Amino acid sequence: MNFENHVPIYIQIIDLIKRDIVLGICKPGDKLQSVREYALALKVNPNTVQKAYQEMERMSLAFTKRGIGRFIVEEEAIVLKLKHEMSDEIAHVFIEKMIELGYTSDEILSTVKKMLNGGKK
Amino acid sequence: MNFENHVPIYIQIIDLIKRDIVLGICKPGDKLQSVREYALALKVNPNTVQKAYQEMERMSLAFTKRGIGRFIVEEEAIVLKLKHEMSDEIAHVFIEKMIELGYTSDEILSTVKKMLNGGKK
Amino acid sequence: MNFENHVPIYIQIIDLIKRDIVLGICKPGDKLQSVREYALALKVNPNTVQKAYQEMERMSLAFTKRGIGRFIVEEEAIVLKLKHEMSDEIAHVFIEKMIELGYTSDEILSTVKKMLNGGKK
Amino acid sequence: MNFENHVPIYIQIIDLIKRDIVLGICKPGDKLQSVREYALALKVNPNTVQKAYQEMERMSLAFTKRGIGRFIVEEEAIVLKLKHEMSDEIAHVFIEKMIELGYTSDEILSTVKKMLNGGKK
């Protein structure tokens, strides 16, 4: 967790899990760590994890079995859906901002190419 | 101004002005609108514009002539510098996030291409 | 059983049995299924059935014969009593809430009529 | 606020406000009391009011102007929509339960009539 930047911790937690789902580290139907466990692991307050988990339920990414635990939604398609949703969002924001700065499509493409070849940060 | 998303309004204002500089809508040395004028125009609290202007001074993008007004820094190079700084930052963030999602360089490139051709908005 | 809504599962179980009594599916004096059996059938934690049964004893709806099993109370009147108790409670809550929303008696009646005719589900 | 029953306080708060909207006590576009104010008035913790308010935003019943306050959504139709949504829900649950208990449409109607005439609780 990054406590320095201004992205709320509970959002960072959600993104963490979303990434784990996309990367296959946890799979549809898997049980999430309990609120207390995960809070301990991340060294944050249980309420913060709770908030993240509840937000994930609202996004239909997880659901609760009362008294048993919380689980990732059991829909296999969620992985690809998440991946595309997230990458589309990211790419869209990127391109919008570049266009706003006056870049043409060609310039945008070559910027990306250069950076990808440049390799390290 | 977008009051709904989570980007602070004063940041949105700074970005607005930066874009105007990059696009040549206002030039190095130009006088900025007064806090009150601009606040009125943007339908925003004057404190918010004030904060945006102060932040721009901190970033050496603007300076104050006491009793006269606030001006964009007079250095011509600022335009290109801004443009590159901003686009580099944007592209860098974009690529980092895509890699985090497990995309390869080729996939990133083709995603960008597709979006540029899709061309909506 | 509905694991998604917020009605405790043990309450849902009680309601299930009460309905069966009212509808004559099981009769005063009948033996209830064993905790384990019923838990298996409902795909529920045995503790939960246990709690439901205990609660029913507390409400004088059931009683235990040690070593033999649990039984529905033997009083025939229980059926009608249950039926009226439950419907009165339900109707009362309904009318109270409608009045709170500003509905008049006439409007309440016509709402009910409309719904009964609409008849879906 | 009712601290005795098991309906979460934040839900009770939401219902309170919804009722006020339906009854015209507060109108679309009105400012809601600040979190702290309302918490003080209801003698609950500000976090509890906060939770209620945020839930209302999720239901598109309210929105935030940052640094200014929270407001009821500006859509006039919301009043009737809420009223019908709530009464439909209430009536639907009522009728479902009565049917489950084996009541016929006629019996349901006459039960309601009787209760409405019976008048007091």
Next chain:
DNA sequence: GTGGTCTAGACCACA
């Protein structure tokens, strides 16, 4: 054990 709710009190950014 699990999640759900609540309190008390704090800090922060924003307007």
Next chain:
DNA sequence: GTGGTCTAGACCACG
């Protein structure tokens, strides 16, 4: 002033 977030710690119902 406003809302947003977070911590610490508590109690409860549920399984």
